[in-house]
Amino acid sequence: MAEPTFKAPKGTRDILPPESGRRRALIDAFAQQAELAGFGEIMSPIFEDLGVFKRLGESTDVVTKEMFDFFDKGDPPQHLALRPELTASVCRAFAEHRPTPPWKVWYEGPQFRYEQPQAGRYRQFAQVGIETLGTDDPQADVDAIALGWHFYASLGLREITLLLNSLGDPTCRPAYMEALRTYLSDNAASLSPQSQVTLERNPLRVLDSKRAEDAAIISAAPLMVDFLTDETREHFETVRAGLDQLGIPYELSPRLVRGLDYYTRTTFEFAADALATAQNAVGGGGRYDGLVEDLGGPATPGIGFALGVDRILLACDAEGVFTTPESAVKVFVVDVTGGSHALGVCTTLRNAGIGADRSYGGRSMKAQMKVADRSGAPFAAIIGEDEVVNGEVTLRDLRGDTGQQRIALADLAEHVARLLS
RNA sequence: GUGGGCGUAGCUCAGUUGGUUAGAGCGCCUGGUUGUGGUCCAGGAGGUCGGGGGUUCGAAUCCCCUCGUUCACCCCA
Numbered sequence: 022m023a024e025p026t027f028k029a030p031k032g033t034r035d036i037l038p039p040e041s042g043r044r045r046a047l048i049d050a051f052a053q054q055a056e057l058a059g060f061g062e063i064m065s066p067i068f069e070d071l072g073v074f075k076r077l078g079e080s081t082d083v084v085t086k087e088m089f090d091f092f093d094k095g096d097p098p099q100h101l102a103l104r105p106e107l108t109a110s111v112c113r114a115f116a117e118h119r120p121t122p123p124w125k126v127w128y129e130g131p132q133f134r135y136e137q138p139q140a141g142r143y144r145q146f147a148q149v150g151i152e153t154l155g156t157d158d159p160q161a162d163v164d165a166i167a168l169g170w171h172f173y174a175s176l177g178l179r180e181i182t183l184l185l186n187s188l189g190d191p192t193c194r195p196a197y198m199e200a201l202r203t204y205l206s207d208n209a210a211s212l213s214p215q216s217q218v219t220l221e222r223n224p225l226r227v228l229d230s231k232r233a234e235d236a237a238i239i240s241a242a243p244l245m246v247d248f249l250t251d252e253t254r255e256h257f258e259t260v261r262a263g264l265d266q267l268g269i270p271y272e273l274s275p276r277l278v279r280g281l282d283y284y285t286r287t288t289f290e291f292a293a294d295a296l297a298t299a300q301n302a303v304g305g306g307g308r309y310d311g312l313v314e315d316l317g318g319p320a321t322p323g324i325g326f327a328l329g330v331d332r333i334l335l336a337c338d339a340e341g342v343f344t345t346p347e348s349a350v351k352v353f354v355v356d357v358t359g360g361s362h363a364l365g366v367c368t369t370l371r372n373a374g375i376g377a378d379r380s381y382g383g384r385s386m387k388a389q390m391k392v393a394d395r396s397g398a399p400f401a402a403i404i405g406e407d408e409v410v411n412g413e414v415t416l417r418d419l420r421g422d423t424g425q426q427r428i429a430l431a432d433l434a435e436h437v438a439r440l441l442s
Numbered sequence: 443g444u445g446g447g448c449g450u451a452g453c454u455c456a457g458u459u460g461g462u463u464a465g466a467g468c469g470c471c472u473g474g475u476u477g478u479g480g481u482c483c484a485g486g487a488g489g490u491c492g493g494g495g496g497u498u499c500g501a502a503u504c505c506c507c508u509c510g511u512u513c514a515c516c517c518c519a
Binding site: 028031081082083086087106132134136137138139140141142143146147148150215219226229230231232279280281290291298299300302303304305327328329330331332333355357385386387388389390391392393394395401403405406407415417419425 | 443444471472473475476477478479480510511512513514515516517518519
């Protein structure tokens with residue numbers, strides 16, 4: 022094959038039409054639902070000071086090995102990084118602007134992680150998400166989870182499992198971490214070599230191991246839920262009660278830890294059971310009550326989630342739902358008089374809000390009709406010498422069996438609008 | 443970062459133990475229908491077989507290197 026000179030960088034890809042239209046429809050749907058719930062859109066920079074993301078935790082892979090970072094041309098140069106996620110950016114913005122809480126924002130956009138690509142994992146990937154800052158009311162947790170849950174349902178997805186856990190807070194986490202570390206250290210010899218390394222960095226994440234040899238040790242490990250303080254336990258119970266009230270099913274997942282260090286109390290993940298790939302988490306989130314303060318802002322609790330657009334679409338493919346939207350072109354103008362008459366007809370239709378397209382290059386009627394057919398437009402408007410003389414067009418039904426008829430040019434837009442309604 | 447699979451036409455893939463001008467289906471273009479698509483028929487365009495080196499009289503086919511891609515681990519959306 023003649024190799025093109027340039028290709029999209031590893032882990033990135035071009036999203037071409039019509040697939041791009043499907044993604045936009047997904048984002049539009051999310052935007053609408055978030056706005057209905059009182060969230061406003063935040064548009065933050067695609068890169069930030071590296072320090073913003075370091076607060077995600079020095080023991081996380083996202084910070085230690087997956088950051089796209091670079092220096093700018095300043096003097097001294099600033100160390101910047103492409104955002105690997107958006108929660109930290111939102112918290113940075115909160116600390117910077119001090120909006121009145123509760124502050125509810127939604128977002129969408131690309132994020133970047135330097136990883137080996139595989140099914141459902143890209144170096145540039147897209148997420149939609151929400152964050153609620155300034156309240157630790159468990160009702161806010163329920164609202165957030167419900168918004169995510171109903172969003173998947175609105176796309177037509179049925180095979181989504183909500184996994185729920187509480188990771189405790191700074192008053193109860195240390196005792197648990199100590200118990201977990203002791204237990205895992207005592208059994209370190211039975212753990213996989215990789216998990217022994219992970220144990221040194223962050224014992225919590227050993228619970229995430231998918232290796233078979235770790236399963237036995239992990240299944241007998243102490244659980245966070247047994248170490249929760251009364252207050253944290255009550256918070257968690259209230260979240261669960263709210264989900265029950267809304268009829269949202271969930272699965273308690275006491276070993277769900279999530280990859281970022283900032284999570285406290287409520288954590289959750291949405292898994293797409295229809296995905297056969299290793300990456301079946303289509304969304305995740307939780308509380309991060311200390312993050313704004315870490316970034317230099319006032320002590321501010323927060324709850325939010327991010328949903329992976331790429332993976333959601335893979336899940337939709339697997340379930341055969343949320344298919345590509347049909348073309349906006351309703352009339353394909355076939356002009357065999359040279360093409361200049363199509364200019365006016367297309368303009369008239371478009372100005373009337375009716376999608377119209379045409380072909381170029383003065384091709385034969387047969388060729389133009391083929392293009393009209395492929396365009397997906399329900400109608401073809403044919404212009405020949407005869408129509409021009411009479412100030413008419415021939416409107417042909419490409420999808421049904423009503424044939425074709427002559428329409429006065431002046432009546433075309435109105436006539437088509439009536440047929441489409 | 444680690445391991446496995448795969449790189450032949452725009453796409454999906456065949457290419458027998460290495461043997462003349464490298465094939466199919468789909469898609470695309472033209473014609474059959476000098477004003478009519480979707481079905482059908484005929485013809486056509488399109489490939490330095492990912493790249494480099496080696497073995498050989500001869501390599502898409504065998505060997506080495508390299509790049510890309512894909513799946514998995516790690517981790518995450």
